[in-house]
Amino acid sequence: MNILYDAQLDGELPDNDKQQVLATLSQALPDMTLLHREEDLRPFECDGLSAYRVLPMLVALPHTLDQVETLLKTCHSLGVPVVTRGAGTGLSGGALPLEQGVLLVMSRFKQILELDPKARIARVQPGVRNLAISEAAAPYGLYYAPDPSSQIACSIGGNVAENAGGVHCLKYGLTVHNVLEVEVITIEGERMTLGSEAFDSPGFDLLALFTGSEGMLGVVTEVTVKLLPKPETAKVLMASFDDIEKAGKAVGDIIAAGIIPGGLEMMDKLAIQAAEDFVKAGYPVEAEAILLCELDGVEADVDDDCATVRGVLEAAGATDIRQAHDDAERAKFWAGRKNAFPAVGRMSPDYYCMDGTIPRRELPHVLKGIAALSEESGLPVANVFHAGDGNMHPLILFDANKPGELELAEEVGGKILELCVEAGGSITGEHGVGREKINQMCAQFQPDEITVFHAVKAAFDKHRLLNPGKNIPTLQRCAEFGAMHVHNNELPFPELPRF
Amino acid sequence: MTVTQQNDQDMAEALCERVRQAHRDKTPLKIVGGDTKAFYGRRVEGETLSTLAHRGIRHYDPVELIVSVRAGTPLMELEAALDAEGQMLGCEPPHFGEAATVGGMIATGLSGPRRPWAGAVRDFVLGSKVITFEGKELRFGGEVMKNVAGYDLSRLMVGAQGTLGVLTEVSLKVLPKPGAHHSLRLEMPLQEALDKLAEWGRQPLPVTAAAWYDGALHLRLEGGPSSVAATREHLGGDDLDNGFWIDLREQRLAFFSSDDTRPLWRLSLPNHIPELKIEGDTVYDWAGAQRWLRSEASADTIRDAAIRAGGHATCYTPYEEGGCIEPFTPLAPVVAKYHRNLKAELDPHGIFNPGRLYAEL
Ligand SMILES: Cc1cc2nc3c(=O)[nH]c(=O)nc-3n(C[C@H](O)[C@H](O)[C@H](O)COP(=O)(O)OP(=O)(O)OC[C@H]3O[C@@H](n4cnc5c(N)ncnc54)[C@H](O)[C@@H]3O)c2cc1C
Numbered sequence: 001m002n003i004l005y006d007a008q009l010d011g012e013l014p015d016n017d018k019q020q021v022l023a024t025l026s027q028a029l030p031d032m033t034l035l036h037r038e039e040d041l042r043p044f045e046c047d048g049l050s051a052y053r054v055l056p057m058l059v060a061l062p063h064t065l066d067q068v069e070t071l072l073k074t075c076h077s078l079g080v081p082v083v084t085r086g087a088g089t090g091l092s093g094g095a096l097p098l099e100q101g102v103l104l105v106m107s108r109f110k111q112i113l114e115l116d117p118k119a120r121i122a123r124v125q126p127g128v129r130n131l132a133i134s135e136a137a138a139p140y141g142l143y144y145a146p147d148p149s150s151q152i153a154c155s156i157g158g159n160v161a162e163n164a165g166g167v168h169c170l171k172y173g174l175t176v177h178n179v180l181e182v183e184v185i186t187i188e189g190e191r192m193t194l195g196s197e198a199f200d201s202p203g204f205d206l207l208a209l210f211t212g213s214e215g216m217l218g219v220v221t222e223v224t225v226k227l228l229p230k231p232e233t234a235k236v237l238m239a240s241f242d243d244i245e246k247a248g249k250a251v252g253d254i255i256a257a258g259i260i261p262g263g264l265e266m267m268d269k270l271a272i273q274a275a276e277d278f279v280k281a282g283y284p285v286e287a288e289a290i291l292l293c294e295l296d297g298v299e300a301d302v303d304d305d306c307a308t309v310r311g312v313l314e315a316a317g318a319t320d321i322r323q324a325h326d327d328a329e330r331a332k333f334w335a336g337r338k339n340a341f342p343a344v345g346r347m348s349p350d351y352y353c354m355d356g357t358i359p360r361r362e363l364p365h366v367l368k369g370i371a372a373l374s375e376e377s378g379l380p381v382a383n384v385f386h387a388g389d390g391n392m393h394p395l396i397l398f399d400a401n402k403p404g405e406l407e408l409a410e411e412v413g414g415k416i417l418e419l420c421v422e423a424g425g426s427i428t429g430e431h432g433v434g435r436e437k438i439n440q441m442c443a444q445f446q447p448d449e450i451t452v453f454h455a456v457k458a459a460f461d462k463h464r465l466l467n468p469g470k471n472i473p474t475l476q477r478c479a480e481f482g483a484m485h486v487h488n489n490e491l492p493f494p495e496l497p498r499f
Numbered sequence: 500m501t502v503t504q505q506n507d508q509d510m511a512e513a514l515c516e517r518v519r520q521a522h523r524d525k526t527p528l529k530i531v532g533g534d535t536k537a538f539y540g541r542r543v544e545g546e547t548l549s550t551l552a553h554r555g556i557r558h559y560d561p562v563e564l565i566v567s568v569r570a571g572t573p574l575m576e577l578e579a580a581l582d583a584e585g586q587m588l589g590c591e592p593p594h595f596g597e598a599a600t601v602g603g604m605i606a607t608g609l610s611g612p613r614r615p616w617a618g619a620v621r622d623f624v625l626g627s628k629v630i631t632f633e634g635k636e637l638r639f640g641g642e643v644m645k646n647v648a649g650y651d652l653s654r655l656m657v658g659a660q661g662t663l664g665v666l667t668e669v670s671l672k673v674l675p676k677p678g679a680h681h682s683l684r685l686e687m688p689l690q691e692a693l694d695k696l697a698e699w700g701r702q703p704l705p706v707t708a709a710a711w712y713d714g715a716l717h718l719r720l721e722g723g724p725s726s727v728a729a730t731r732e733h734l735g736g737d738d739l740d741n742g743f744w745i746d747l748r749e750q751r752l753a754f755f756s757s758d759d760t761r762p763l764w765r766l767s768l769p770n771h772i773p774e775l776k777i778e779g780d781t782v783y784d785w786a787g788a789q790r791w792l793r794s795e796a797s798a799d800t801i802r803d804a805a806i807r808a809g810g811h812a813t814c815y816t817p818y819e820e821g822g823c824i825e826p827f828t829p830l831a832p833v834v835a836k837y838h839r840n841l842k843a844e845l846d847p848h849g850i851f852n853p854g855r856l857y858a859e860l
Contacts, residue, residue, distance in 0.1 A: 301723030
């Protein structure tokens with residue numbers, strides 16, 4: 001089934017005349033950059049999921065909020081769909097354009113509006129890069145905790161829309177735990193404030209609802225984040241294992257010992273080798289798996305915890321345990337992990353990154369399933385894993401130039417996600433559903449649950465103009481997806497085993 | 500590990516049937532757990548739907564740091580089960596009575612002294628089961644730490660006070676209990692305490708509760724034995740019984756005594772706001788971000804001051820006992836519109852706790 005918007009399965013989209021929309025918008029917004037020529041639109045045809053490309057009808061690059069407001073009001077009255085984009089690093093095609101829609105690019109909103117070290121908050125525009133916040137806060141001994149591997153490039157607006165996580169989120173939380181307030185503009189062009197600088201606000205928790213809503217409910221125009229004091233110290237242990245199951249079990253043992261590490265990551269042999277080739281992180285290339293365990297906090301506690309964790313790792317059968325002896329080596333250990341995606345990218349013309357989550361105890365079982373799928377399809381799979389919180393990133397290696405390989409990779413990916421759902425997990429831990437996982441949503445949720453999601457959408461965007469076709473599948477699509485799978489005798493819908 | 504116990508009882512189907520009947524008859528339901536937080540919010544007129552019989556810890560795996568528990572389970576029972584495994588609820592929720600249930604904790608979303616450091620109730624919610632207006636029990640979120648599939652309806656239910664559906668089950672992230680703790684009391688004027696807290700807030704100190712009460716800053720230190728000992732040495736002060744934090748959380752300090760007939764207000768404010776000049780007496784919790792105010796001042800006066808400071812004010816004294824007719828700060832017009840839209844979509848006939856939060860919801 002094709003991933004691109006399909007009116008039969010995703011619902012009819014309004015069919016507007018491009019020249020007319022262009023004329024109306026240009027007149028309403030004479031000072032806003034509005035791209036319409038094919039060669040100007042081309043660079044915007046995909047986000048981080050570059051296998052899927054669609055040329056938008058128009059690209060709007062506003063630089064004032066009044067322009068955003070007018071643009072949304074005008075599109076609303078014309079009935080033109082709007083897809084919002086931040087930095088375009090999203091991996092699920094959430095910011096994939098629509099042929100009949102305007103792509104609203106928020107990248108010109110790059111200002112840090114306020115940084116208050118006493119209140120420990122930063123108020124920023126949505127186009128500000130994740131890392132830029134921590135850099136601005138560093139002189140005060142503060143930082144913004146969620147640290148997606150894409151943090152040098154991704155925008156805070158995109159982070160809010162995806163509820164982005166990072167390697168430190170087991171201890172410090174996801175975006176939803178670190179954002180205090182957002183300003184949004186609705187599709188009708190109304191401005192509203194959700195959350196506040198205080199720890200709570202009256203009424204429904206719309207801030208939580210908007211976080212991770214993939215640009216379906218409103219456009220984020222300002223974000224106030226919480227800043228944390230930098231831990232006094234951080235130390236990293238790297239443990240090697242000759243068996244990936246032992247490594248998986250060690251993760252549970254660390255947590256059972258009452259320790260919540262700042263970061264707890266696992267990589268399998270293929271990922272270790274790729275990372276080592278790429279960044280020379282000093283990884284043991286002969287190991288079947290490594291665990292990186294970062295302990296941070298007050299010096300004295302961290303030393304105690306390092307000793308405890310070392311004991312746990314030894315008992316769990318680690319073949320080698322190394323502790324980074326200075327910050328430079330610690331950075332090196334992490335560089336291997338943080339560059340795992342591009343490193344794997346060097347091994348293969350293309351790779352496809354999955355994002356399923358599972359209860360940690362299911363790790364050995366799911367890894368076995370992935371290995372079997374890899375063998376069956378002939379496509380190698382490297383595993384990178386936010387082990388502490390059960391978020392897997394299997395990377396499927398393929399070559400899009402070979403006929404049929406992209407489709408095969410997609411199929412393997414879809415099956416991996418279904419494996420995660422069967423194990424009681426989720427099809428996405430942090431990358432979002434977007435367009436990519438729209439079919440697997442039908443495996444995770446029943447039609448009644450999907451109906452409730454559509455009701456939430458309707459409360460904010462009755463005419464389905466914001467990012468239509470993303471995040472929540474139509475029931476028609478699920479029926480079709482289910483039928484296809486029944487046909488293959490693999491995954492009947494709707495009577496799937498769930499959780 | 501699946502916990503089975505005497506108090507394990509699944510009444511979901513009966514609850515669904517009750518909701519279907521209310522849906523057919525278009526009769527409002529007043530959803531009640533232990534009824535310990537009836538004072539919190541507006542009065543609801545409706546037929547009582549009790550969650551109490553739907554109880555029990557359905558699944559608790561300490562190694563996964565996740566517990567799934569039915570809404571009618573007594574909060575004390577849940578906390579005892581976690582305690583037995585050396586774990587706890589990070590949000591330290593107030594009970595306001597022995598009968599308090601897990602469902603009530605989620606519906607009100609109230610958190611205790613640890614909130615600024617560890618997070619609020621909503622921060623620990625991973626998944627939930629909810630009965631919709633058509634009487635169907637649906638599941639959102641799940642028993643995993645990370646899950647961004649679909650909209651976050653589980654968190655939306657926290658603090659919605661049952662106005663969007665009947666909560667039947669919730670999955671929560673739990674935390675290991677800290678290795679060491681020590682509470683202390685330092686005599687100092689209010690502003691000095693607030694300044695110190697702002698300064699300490701930028702340092703990695705093992706503070707997990709901070710209140711200013713009765714002329715002194717009260718602090719709780721928690722963490723590894725080494726850091727707690729070192730910080731204790733560094734700060735000095737008088738030893739304080741750890742029970743102070745429970746008395747503060749449960750509103751059992753003399754300040755909260757019912758002999759004082761002035762209305763009780765809760766002010767929720769950004770970090771580092773100086774004293775607000777409102778007549779009355781104030782206790783400062785959450786390092787000053789949550790303030791308890793005993794005051795005869797008008798609701799407008801109190802709310803204006805809170806809003807100007809970037810926060811909001813809630814009246815904890817019921818209307819019938821002299822409190823404000825609207826306990827919660829009114830919403831901005833656009834925000835109110837989307838509250839109404841959401842309520843209309845998820846509860847079109849207004850059968851779930853109508854009017855508990857605001858008259859129009
Ligand atoms: C190499 C690599 C590593 C990555 N590692 C991680 C990781 O560790 N953790 C993680 O969570 N993600 C990771 N990602 C994914 C991606 O970086 C995140 O999802 C990020 O939050 C997307 O931000 P963006 O600004 O690029 O958003 P975009 O890709 O532009 O958009 C993503 C979604 O957000 C919406 N959106 C964007 N801006 C707004 C706005 N202002 N208002 C409303 N909606 C908006 C879009 O419509 C779309 O649905 C990685 C990506 C890459 C390429």
